Amino acid sequence: xxxxxxxxxxxxxxxxxxxxxxxxxxxxxxxxxxxxxxxxxxxxxxxxxxxxxxxxxxxxxxxxxxxxxxxxxxxxxxxxxxxxxxxxxxxxxxxxxxxxxxxxxxxxxxxxxxxxxxxxxxxxxxxxxxxxxxxxxxxxxxxxxxxxxxxxxxxxxxxxxxxxxxxxxxxxxxxxxxxxxxxxxxxxxxxxxxxxxxxxxxxxxxxxxxxxx
Numbered sequence: 490x491x492x493x494x495x496x497x498x499x500x501x502x503x504x505x506x507x508x509x510x511x512x513x514x515x516x517x518x519x520x521x522x523x524x525x526x527x528x529x530x531x532x533x534x535x536x537x538x539x540x541x542x543x544x545x546x547x548x549x550x551x552x553x554x555x556x557x558x559x560x561x562x563x564x565x566x567x568x569x570x571x572x573x574x575x576x577x578x579x580x581x582x583x584x585x586x587x588x589x590x591x592x593x594x595x596x597x598x599x600x601x602x603x604x605x606x607x608x609x610x611x612x613x614x615x616x617x618x619x620x621x622x623x624x625x626x627x628x629x630x631x632x633x634x635x636x637x638x639x640x641x642x643x644x645x646x647x648x649x650x651x652x653x654x655x656x657x658x659x660x661x662x663x664x665x666x667x668x669x670x671x672x673x674x675x676x677x678x679x680x681x682x683x684x685x686x687x688x689x690x691x692x693x694x695x696x697x698x699x700x701x702x
Contacts, residue, residue, distance in 0.1 A: 517697040528559025532593035537684035545693040553684035567677040568701040572638035581689035582609035586681035599672040616655035
């Protein structure tokens, strides 16, 4: 085997056969410091979100949304892995938005919502890509910590609960949404946590991202 071939093999192995333009391995980066809401911004009903014991707690009048506006990747993510440890109290509803943008009030119109709901009256359960590919099964219980993760690669969204894939959705090319949901498509953007209603109490911690673009 000549030197040129050997060199090519070494480069291939070092790259791990990663697709062109993809980092071989990116580090997980925390979006929440465990102590403050530095790097996060909320509009209406700001008192919905508090920090205690290393957790962001969503519990208040609602609806309210806490948007990441920090320095990581300029808070603009396209392809990424995101994960958070989550715990719900009985009857609670929340969500994690992706590819979204800051709004002062109302439900975010841009991007997708990844549902957090194990026992709320809304039948769409934890792991649903809300209103697009919904999950009816209950994979985790209230009052128990679980990890919810979202991966975006191009037009593909994969949602996992404790490493179990519950949604694997590929957005059609040139998709057209119904009126009022025109921006419910992949583009790029930030993340947001949802405070749904006064009866919902949801905890988030260890919120980590791995940018891939």
